[in-house]
Amino acid sequence: MGTGTTQQNTEVAVPKGTREIADTTPAADMDHPEGAVIRRQVEFYFSDENLPTDLHLLKCCGGRQNEPVSISRICGFKKMRSYKPRGLVVAALRKSAFLDVSADGKTIKRKVPLQGKCALDPEYFEDDQDLAYDPRARKPAVFPVQQLPQKTVYPEGTSKNMLKPTGFEATYIEPPVKPEEAAEEEAMYDPDKSFVERIEIAIQRFKQKRRMHEMYALVFNKLMRFGGVESGPRMAQGLSAQEMKKMDAEEIAQALATHNVPWDRADEMKWVVDFEGLAKAFLSSWYPAHYGYAPNAVKNACQVPRSFYNYLRYHNVCPEYDAQLEKALKVCNLAEQELNKVHAAGLALPGDFNQSASVLLGGAQAGMYAGDKSWVEDMNEVGIRDEEARIKFNTGVAIMGSDEQYDMLEANQLKILQQITTGLEVVNIQPPTKSTKELYQKQSKVIEDKLSRLDPLGKLICETWYTDDYDEWDLPKDKYPNGKPQRAGAGQAYEFWVEESVLEECFVGLRMDANILKLEGGITILDEVHESMCSFFTWLPNELWMDRKPKEVRWLKKGLPEDDDEADAGGGQQFDDE
Numbered sequence: 001m002g003t004g005t006t007q008q009n010t011e012v013a014v015p016k017g018t019r020e021i022a023d024t025t026p027a028a029d030m031d032h033p034e035g036a037v038i039r040r041q042v043e044f045y046f047s048d049e050n051l052p053t054d055l056h057l058l059k060c061c062g063g064r065q066n067e068p069v070s071i072s073r074i075c076g077f078k079k080m081r082s083y084k085p086r087g088l089v090v091a092a093l094r095k096s097a098f099l100d101v102s103a104d105g106k107t108i109k110r111k112v113p114l115q116g117k118c119a120l121d122p123e124y125f126e127d128d129q130d131l132a133y134d135p136r137a138r139k140p141a142v143f144p145v146q147q148l149p150q151k152t153v154y155p156e157g158t159s160k161n162m163l164k165p166t167g168f169e170a171t172y173i174e175p176p177v178k179p180e181e182a183a184e185e186e187a188m189y190d191p192d193k194s195f196v197e198r199i200e201i202a203i204q205r206f207k208q209k210r211r212m213h214e215m216y217a218l219v220f221n222k223l224m225r226f227g228g229v230e231s232g233p234r235m236a237q238g239l240s241a242q243e244m245k246k247m248d249a250e251e252i253a254q255a256l257a258t259h260n261v262p263w264d265r266a267d268e269m270k271w272v273v274d275f276e277g278l279a280k281a282f283l284s285s286w287y288p289a290h291y292g293y294a295p296n297a298v299k300n301a302c303q304v305p306r307s308f309y310n311y312l313r314y315h316n317v318c319p320e321y322d323a324q325l326e327k328a329l330k331v332c333n334l335a336e337q338e339l340n341k342v343h344a345a346g347l348a349l350p351g352d353f354n355q356s357a358s359v360l361l362g363g364a365q366a367g368m369y370a371g372d373k374s375w376v377e378d379m380n381e382v383g384i385r386d387e388e389a390r391i392k393f394n395t396g397v398a399i400m401g402s403d404e405q406y407d408m409l410e411a412n413q414l415k416i417l418q419q420i421t422t423g424l425e426v427v428n429i430q431p432p433t434k435s436t437k438e439l440y441q442k443q444s445k446v447i448e449d450k451l452s453r454l455d456p457l458g459k460l461i462c463e464t465w466y467t468d469d470y471d472e473w474d475l476p477k478d479k480y481p482n483g484k485p486q487r488a489g490a491g492q493a494y495e496f497w498v499e500e501s502v503l504e505e506c507f508v509g510l511r512m513d514a515n516i517l518k519l520e521g522g523i524t525i526l527d528e529v530h531e532s533m534c535s536f537f538t539w540l541p542n543e544l545w546m547d548r549k550p551k552e553v554r555w556l557k558k559g560l561p562e563d564d565d566e567a568d569a570g571g572g573q574q575f576d577d578e
Contacts, residue, residue, distance in 0.1 A: 035092035068107030293343035346532030356389035509535030
C-alpha cells in the first residue's frame with residue numbers, strides 16, 4: 001500500500017510585535033519555494049547583459065558606483081510582484097553568489113561593481129554602432145543623469161498625507177456629483193427646510209470633503225464662530241461602523257457634526273443672513289487685527305471662505321442667497337489683492353515730508369529722534385533729525401507751495417491752526433510732475449553733502465470717512481433718520497504732499513485713521529497714521545462676540561432662611577459650586 005507524502009508548513013511562528021523583524025531576517029536555512037526563479041530573475045537585472053542598458057536601474061544604483069538598491073523597489077518590478085512574502089524573497093536572495101544583501105535585508109547590490117561603460121555615459125551608444133539595432137538598447141539618457149532617491153524625502157514637519165490635495169488649492173474644482181449623491185443632496189438641501197438646518201448639514205459635509213490641516217481649520221473655525229455658529233464635542237462619539245451603515249448621508253452628517261447652529265439664529269430681529277457683510281468684516285477688520293498681514297496667512301484666510309462659498313453654490317445649499325455668495329466671493333478676491341497693499345501703505349505713510357513737518361511744528365513726531373542714543377543701535381526707526389527735517393520740509397514747501405506759502409515759511413509764520421483726528425479715504429493719487437522731479441534733482445545736488453537724495457513729492461487727495469459702529473445704534477429714528485448723528489466735516493477733502501515712493505504703495509479706496517495738522521496758508525499735514533484699512537472695511541458687532549462670550553445670568557439662593565438652616569445643619573458655611 002502506497003503512503004501519501006505531506007508537505008511541511010514553512011511558516012514560522014513569531015512573537016507578537018516582531019513580525020517585521022521575522023519577515024526581513026528569516027533563518028539562514030530558509031528559502032522561498034521559488035527561490036531559484038527569484039535569484040535568476042534578480043541576477044539578470046544586475047547582470048552585465050542587462051544593467052549597462054537598463055537606465056532606470058542604473059539611476060538607482062549609480063552604475064559603476066554600485067550603490068545599494070531598495071529590495072522593496074526590486075519587488076515592485078512587474079515580474080517580481082507575485083513573489084511573497086517579502087521575508088522569504090530576501091532569504092532567497094541571500095543565497096545568491098552574485099548579489100549581496102544588506103544585514104537588515106532592506107537593500108541589495110552586486111558583489112563585484114559593474115565594469116566598463118554604460119548608458120549613463122554620453123559616448124556609450126556612439127562607440128558600438130550595433131547597439132542601434134539591438135532591441136534591448138534603451139534611449140540614451142539626458143545628461144547629466146540624476147540618481148533616483150531610494151526613499152521619498154518629505155519636507156521637515158510634513159508627511160505623505162499632508163502633501164495630498166486638500167481641496168483648498170486655488171486651482172481646485174469641485175468633482176462631478178454622482179446621481180445617487182445628487183438625490184441625497186436634493187433631499188438634504190430641500191428649500192422647504194429652514195436655512196439653519198441646511199447650513200448646519202452643509203458645514204459638516206464641507207469638512208468631510210476637505211483635508212482640514214491646522215492652518216485651514218483655524219481660519220474655518222474662526223469664520224464659523226464669527227458668523228454665529230457654535231462648536232463643541234460630537235454628538236455621537238461612540239458611533240460604530242455598523243451603526244453608520246444603517247444611516248443615510250444626512251443622519252451621518254448630523255451625528256458627526258462638531259459645529260451646530262442654535263435655533264435662536266433664525267430670529268430675524270436679532271440675526272441676519274449676510275454672507276457679503278460677514279466676509280467684509282472678517283477679512284478687513286477682525287482677521288488682520290488678530291493675525292496680521294503675513295502673505296501666506298492672508299492668502300490662506302481668503303482661500304478658506306472662498307472654498308466654502310464655492311461649495312455652497314455648487315451644491316445648491318441656499319439658492320435664495322446665491323447673489324450674496326457671489327458678492328462674498330468677489331470680496332475674498334479683493335481682500336487677497338488689497339490686504340498686502342494695505343500693510344505696505346501703512347508702513348510707508350505718512351512719508352518723510354509730513355514727518356519732518358510734524359517734527360518742526362510740534363506734532364506727533366516731535367522729540368522722537370533717538371539716532372544718537374546707544375540703546376537704539378538695533379532699531380529700524382529712530383526718527384528724523386531736526387536738520388534733516390528742516391531741509392525736507394523747506395524744500396517741499398518751496399517746490400510744491402505757492403509764493404505766499406513760501407513767504408510765510410521764510411517769516412516763520414506757518415503755525416498750527418487746528419489738529420483733527422478723523423478717518424480718511426484716498427480718492428485720487430497724483431504722482432510728481434516732470435518739472436517737480438527736475439527741481440528735486442537740482443536741489444539734491446545742492447545738499448548732497450548733507451543728505452543722499454530727496455524724493456520728489458506728489459499729491460494724495462483724501463476725503464473724510466467714518467466707519468459705522470455700534471455707539472449710537474439706539475438713537476430715535478425721527479430725529480436721526482440714519483440712526484446716528486451727523487458727523488462734523490463729513491465729505492471734506494484734504495490734499496497732502498507725499499513722496500513718490502510712498503504714493504506707489506497707496507491705492508484709490510485706501511482708508512486710514514489719521515491725525516491732521518491744518519497750518520496757516522492752507523497747508524495740510526498728515527501728522528500720523530494710526531491704522532490703514534481696505535477699501536471695503538466693515539465693522540460688525542460680531543467682533544464683540546468673538547472677544548468674550550456673554551454668560552447666562554444665574555440667580556443663586558443665598559441669604560434665604562432655608563439656606564441658613566441647611567448651612568447650620570451641615571456644621572459649617574455652604575459654598576456654591578460656582
